Amino acid sequence: MDLSIILMIIGIICIIVSFFLKDTSKKLEQDLEDLSISIYQETNSIKKRLKIVEEELLLEPNFTVKPKQRESFSRNMQSVPQSKDHTTGKAFQVNEILVNQVIQLNKQGYPIEEISKMSTLSKSQILDILKNEGNR
Structure with a gap:
């Protein structure tokens, strides 16, 4: 037999075998x-949960983490901005995330009334935050 005939037979056999083998790439x-x-679904789920947690934090302006020691409590209290409410005259504490949100909304050009609606703070509290620029 000639070499070309042998190669043709092997080629035909390979083609026939390839039709019967399953394609693993699919x-x-x-x-x-x-x-x-x-x-993708898990990422969307995590984003939704994160948004819910952020909204909960923004709705609770007096949110503080319970310290383990007395020392850490005094450090935490120093890091939370304190201001005086002009309507009641009482001091209040504002969450640092809320302070940053108020400052960013003000920089974006939102009016104080709208920031008050978004942040659940009074207008006087917002004005005090903006006056101090979030400084402690």
């Missing part, structure tokens, strides 16, 4: 697609 593509979809 399974890999499907697995990769499933993985990317699940990661």
Whole structure:
């Protein structure tokens, strides 16, 4: 037999065998697609949870972490801005995240009335925060 005939027979046999073998690349593509979809869903879920936590923190202006020691309590109290409410004359504490949010909203050009609605602080508290620029 001639070498060319042998090579043709081997080629034909390989083509016929390839029709009967399963294509593993399609399974890999499907697995990769499933993985990317699940990661996308988990990322969206985490973003939603984070948004809920941020909203809860903004709704609780007196939120403070309970310290383990007496020393850390005094340090925490120094880091939380204190101001005086002009309507009642009482001192109040504002969460640092809320202070940063008020400052950023003011820099973005929001009026004080709208910042008050968004942050659940009174107008006098917002004015005091902006006057101090969040400094302690």
